[in-house]
Amino acid sequence: MNMPVKVRYYDSKTNSFRNGILTNEDSHFRVIFTNDGPAETDLFLSPGWIDMHTHILDGFGLFGTEADRIGWKTGVCLVADAGTVGEYTLAGYMKYVAPTIETNVKLFLCISPIGVIFHHDYNAMQYLDADRCAACILKHPDLIAGVKVRMGSETIRHEGLKPLQLASQAARKAGVPMMVHIGGNPPALKDMEPFFEKGDIITHVFNGRGHDAWNPDGTPSAPLQKLIDRGVWLDIGHGSSSFDFEVFERAIRHPLPRYLMGTDLHQSSVKKLVRNMNVMLTKIYGCGVPLENIIYGVTAGPADALGLTEWCNMDPIVQATLFRIIDHTEEYEDCQGNRRTFTKSIQAEAVILNGVLRRLANS
Numbered sequence: 317m318n319m320p321v322k323v324r325y326y327d328s329k330t331n332s333f334r335n336g337i338l339t340n341e342d343s344h345f346r347v348i349f350t351n352d353g354p355a356e357t358d359l360f361l362s363p364g365w366i367d368m369h370t371h372i373l374d375g376f377g378l379f380g381t382e383a384d385r386i387g388w389k390t391g392v393c394l395v396a397d398a399g400t401v402g403e404y405t406l407a408g409y410m411k412y413v414a415p416t417i418e419t420n421v422k423l424f425l426c427i428s429p430i431g432v433i434f435h436h437d438y439n440a441m442q443y444l445d446a447d448r449c450a451a452c453i454l455k456h457p458d459l460i461a462g463v464k465v466r467m468g469s470e471t472i473r474h475e476g477l478k479p480l481q482l483a484s485q486a487a488r489k490a491g492v493p494m495m496v497h498i499g500g501n502p503p504a505l506k507d508m509e510p511f512f513e514k515g516d517i518i519t520h521v522f523n524g525r526g527h528d529a530w531n532p533d534g535t536p537s538a539p540l541q542k543l544i545d546r547g548v549w550l551d552i553g554h555g556s557s558s559f560d561f562e563v564f565e566r567a568i569r570h571p572l573p574r575y576l577m578g579t580d581l582h583q584s585s586v587k588k589l590v591r592n593m594n595v596m597l598t599k600i601y602g603c604g605v606p607l608e609n610i611i612y613g614v615t616a617g618p619a620d621a622l623g624l625t626e627w628c629n630m631d632p633i634v635q636a637t638l639f640r641i642i643d644h645t646e647e648y649e650d651c652q653g654n655r656r657t658f659t660k661s662i663q664a665e666a667v668i669l670n671g672v673l674r675r676l677a678n679s
Contacts, residue, residue, distance in 0.1 A: 317666060317673065323347060323361040323638070328616040328628040331574075331608050333360070338633075345633040345668055362611045363628040364393025364420075364518040364635030364667060365584050366618035367593055369495075369519055369553045369578025372421065373400040374413050377433025379582040386581045387419025389676060390592040391664025392614075393635040394420035396497060396622065398519065398553075398580070399464025402431030403452045420635070422622055423454055424464035424495045432466065441475055446482045448550070450489035461622050462492040462517075467508060468499025468526065470557075477503055477511075484511040493517060493621065495551075499558065500525040509539040514547035517621060519578060521550045522567060524560030524652040534566025544573060549621050552600070552613075554590050554651070555580030563648040565603055576621065577613035589649060594639075599648050601641075602658030610662075636668040 318342040324333050325347050335356050336347040347361060367387075372395055373380035380400050387395045401409045401423050416422070426432055429443050453460045465483035466472075470628035474477070480496065482505075487494035495517040498505065507530045512518070521529060522539075529540045536544060546548070550573065552559060558580060579585070579596050590596050593614070600610055619627035626633060666675045 317675065321359065321502050322357040323359050324357055325630065326356045326360070326362040326608065326611045326615065328363060328612070331616070332402040333608060339415070340673070344670070345636070345673070346631040346636055347633065349536045352662065357611060358640050360639050362637050362639070363615040364595060364618070364640065364669070365391050365614040366396070366622070367392045367581070367611060367614070368396050368517070368551055368576045368618045368621065369398045369580045371400040371432065371582035372397045372413070372417070372512070373405065373409055373431065376405065376408070378401070378435070379432055381583050381586055382440045383417040383419050383421065384614070386579070386586060386592060388667050388669050388674060390594060391637045391639060391667055391676065392419065392593050393466050393637065393667055393669055394422065395422060398424050398578070399426035399432045401464070402426040403429040403449060403515055405431045406452065420463040420670070423459055425449060425460050425478055427463055427465045427486060432464070439546040441478065444479060444482050446485035446489060446555070446621070448487035453486070453490040453492055457607045460492070462495055463487045463490070464495045466497035466664045467503055468497060469498070469501060470499050470525070472503060477507060478650065480508055480511050487516070488513070494585070495519055498526055499555070501528060504528055505537065506539040509542055512543055512546060512548050515531060516550070517549040517551050517576065518543060519551040519553035520555070520558035520580070522552060522560060522564040523558040524563055525557065530563060530567055536568050536651055549617070550575040551578045552576065552596070553578045553580040554596050555582065555590055556583070556585040558649045559651045561603070561656055563679070568603065568605060574609050574612050574617055574618050577610065594664055595648070597662045598658060598660070599656070601660065602648070602656060634671050637664055638666040641654045
């Protein structure tokens with residue numbers, strides 16, 4: 317990619333796109349503002365994409381997949397692992413998996429010390445310990461960003477709300493956010509709501525399994541509205557069973573806070589339904605969400621949720637994604653068998669990863 321080059325860049329301070337020129341002088345990338353007029357190029361530049369929901373304990377259990385495959389090689393500069401790693405598996409991750417990864421990583425440590433390696437995380441409840449989980453987080457502040465707990469009928473059997481209670485305690489002790497998987501009922505969202513605090517994350521929020529997050533008309537249910545008012549982040553968390561076009565389309569007809577664009581990429585969803593961040597963002601764009609709000613959900617929003625205050629800086633640029641919106645017609649499927657055909661596709665072309673420009677294989 318020859319520099320300087322015209323770009324349509326995302327300004328996180330105004331949540332808008334502006335015209336500018338991307339330059340590389342003395343190995344420092346920066347974007348120079350030119351004007352706020354109509355687009356002058358089809359090449360977009362944003363801060364580096366962040367995927368708030370992945371599973372990257374590669375080679376372990378049912379979910380772990382290769383971080384760089386779903387990371388920088390598809391335009392994502394940082395992946396947040398959503399609980400695949402627990403206290404007992406952290407050393408294995410650091411010794412065997414972390415050295416293989418070039419993409420930036422943050423972890424949400426699972427409240428179950430074995431991590432999310434199969435469908436029932438809480439077979440041995442006696443090993444879940446809020447104090448020990450918090451202590452582990454505090455030992456690794458540059459790596460571990462929060463606590464993860466799965467709360468849905470597909471995971472919870474006789475354990476009730478206890479895993480959520482322990483995860484909430486661990487998050488407060490460590491001073492980090494809690495990410496909560498919701499799915500089928502029970503447990504009910506109204507019973508889970510009291511355990512959330514501002515800055516926590518509720519993921520799989522547009523799933524078609526539970527029926528208590530949204531009213532039939534698409535407005536937030538009473539407990540979800542309480543969470544929104546409290547400042548809890550909403551995350552898509554598409555995955556292989558947690559995104560429903562119909563739920564999503566009804567919800568976006570109404571005013572909502574901007575939400576996070578986690579993919580929930582794991583061994584199954586990389587093969588179908590999601591495949592990569594580009595596919596998921598294409599689905600959201602096809603549903604009519606404005607591009608600036610989509611890019612917020614993979615840049616400024618997750619950076620805020622993770623406390624990455626410098627992530628969106630454009631001078632100098634350390635992390636960035638270059639992408640285009642191309643003509644491409646394809647039928648896409650959600651997790652309930654609903655299908656939609658879209659005629660535009662978001663395609664990442666290159667990243668600036670830790671200050672180094674890398675072109676993607678498909679560009």
